[in-house]
Amino acid sequence: MLKIPNTIRKIANFFESFPEIGPRQALRLAFYVARSAKDLIIQIAKEVPKIKQCPNCFYFFDDDNELCNICRDSKRNKQKVCMVINETSLISIENANFYDGVYFILGDFILDQKSLAIERLKKFKEIIKKNEVKEIILSFPITLEGKITAKEVREELSSFNLKFFEPKIGLPKGSEIEFVDPETLKEAFKF
Numbered sequence: 522m523l524k525i526p527n528t529i530r531k532i533a534n535f536f537e538s539f540p541e542i543g544p545r546q547a548l549r550l551a552f553y554v555a556r557s558a559k560d561l562i563i564q565i566a567k568e569v570p571k572i573k574q575c576p577n578c579f580y581f582f583d584d585d586n587e588l589c590n591i592c593r594d595s596k597r598n599k600q601k602v603c604m605v606i607n608e609t610s611l612i613s614i615e616n617a618n619f620y621d622g623v624y625f626i627l628g629d630f631i632l633d634q635k636s637l638a639i640e641r642l643k644k645f646k647e648i649i650k651k652n653e654v655k656e657i658i659l660s661f662p663i664t665l666e667g668k669i670t671a672k673e674v675r676e677e678l679s680s681f682n683l684k685f686f687e688p689k690i691g692l693p694k695g696s697e698i699e700f701v702d703p704e705t706l707k708e709a710f711k712f
């Protein structure tokens with residue numbers, strides 16, 4: 522049997538840990554790196570350490586500050602928090618240019634207690650107290666996963682005096698927030 526070099530095998534294993542990458546595709550990517558993307562990977566490795574994660578909202582930034590530029594902005598309403606699953610949802614809402622509150626990224630759906638979001642919600646409870654959060658907008662995809670997550674978040678935060686809103690986004694079932702056009706998003710956020 523033909524031997525795959527150990528380094529290629531290692532790189533393939535690394536790619537396999539990425540979301541939605543299977544073993545075959547991972548191996549193909551590893552060979553691609555060896556063949557044509559060595560310099561690119563070295564450049565990426567130089568950039569990665571510069572990325573910082575905001576302790577308030579879990580979004581990313583790369584300047585000398587302690588918080589991301591949304592959380593740092595004194596004009597944003599810190600008592601209003603839009604909760605999203607991922608960074609791309611945040612970007613869509615932010616780019617639609619109507620929202621004046623802050624965000625909180627769960628990082629994953631809450632389908633069991635192992636979810637990354639469970640850990641993050643613990644942190645969020647501190648933020649509720651610190652910023653006297655009053656409103657939470659649960660901006661999750663209108664899927665089964667999104668609905669379960671919304672229910673879990675409401676339960677987890679039920680001891681706080683919070684008002685919850687869920688944007689009624691008129692979009693095909695299963696669509697992700699990031700594929701909704703800005704006007705539709707803006708309408709959906711009128712509660």
Ligand SMILES: [Zn+2]
Nearest residue numbers: 575578589592
């Ligand atoms: Zn932030």
